[in-house]
Amino acid sequence: MPASDPAVGAVEAMIAGPEDPDYATSWNPATRVVDVRRAPGAIEVDLSADARTASVGSGLAALMVQQLVYTASAALGPQRPVQLLIDGRPAGELWGVLTWTGPEHRDPPVDVRNLVQIDVPAEGAALHSPVTVRGDAAVFEATLPWRVLDTSGRVVRSGTAMTAEGQRFSPYSFRVRLPAGRYVAEVREDDPSGGEGGPAMTDTRSFTVE
Known part of the structure; x- marks a missing residue:
């Protein structure tokens, strides 16, 4: 397959x-990556034997499987399961903690994805004000607190964005006017439990306003 x-x-x-x-x-x-192709009933991803080398436990290994499933199916069809091949043969036992012998489907996104995600701007982007931040999130009551910090960690702007739907991955966006400088945008789960449910998930992006 062409590079x-x-x-x-x-x-x-x-x-x-x-x-x-x-x-x-x-x-x-x-x-x-030897090949990535549509095959009858599945997407086949053929990797070299180096893919067998990873020092991970069962939890992280399961996320590695889903990382590959989501990546390949995003390119060739999200409804298609993914079969991993190693040098042309079904992978079988991997990393000493799991076995991958047949096609694997995507797990529910709320089980494997960070619940808040910034898609725009790209990490390290150079932008002009106003800056648009957008992405996907699955958050309580569709409420997504955000803030922008300068290089000293001082909060220079903050607010709340709303996703299109609560508790399910759906898009959000907000715009913020900023003077020239370097910043970090942060989005965070709204946490009405005050931390009782565990640390709130966050995502950040560094960028420069010219």
Whole structure:
């Protein structure tokens, strides 16, 4: 498959890891993507043997599976399950903690995704004011607190955005006017329990206003 194929490129980017420091990958960066293709009843992702090397427990291993399933199916069809091949053969036992022998479907997004996600701006983007921040979130009563911090950590702007629907992933956006400088936008779950349900999930993006 050509190196320019978008499905191959998506899996390669997943293995390489994100530029956003809020996210990470446990896939071995030496792993080579042999092929990503639609097959009867599934998407087949064929990786080199380096994919077998990862030092993870069962919880993180399950997230690695879903990371690959979401990545490949985003490129070739979200309803299609994903079969992992290692050098052309079904993966079988992986990382000493699980077995991947048949096609795997996406788990519900609220079980595997960060509940708040910034899609725009890109990490490290250079922008002009006003700045638009948008993404997806699954939050209580569709309420999403946000704030913008300067390089000293001081809050320079704050507010609340509303998602299109509560408790389910749906889009949000807000605009904020800022003078020239470097900033971090932060979105956070609204937490009416005061922390009793565990730490609130957040996402951040660093950017510069020119």
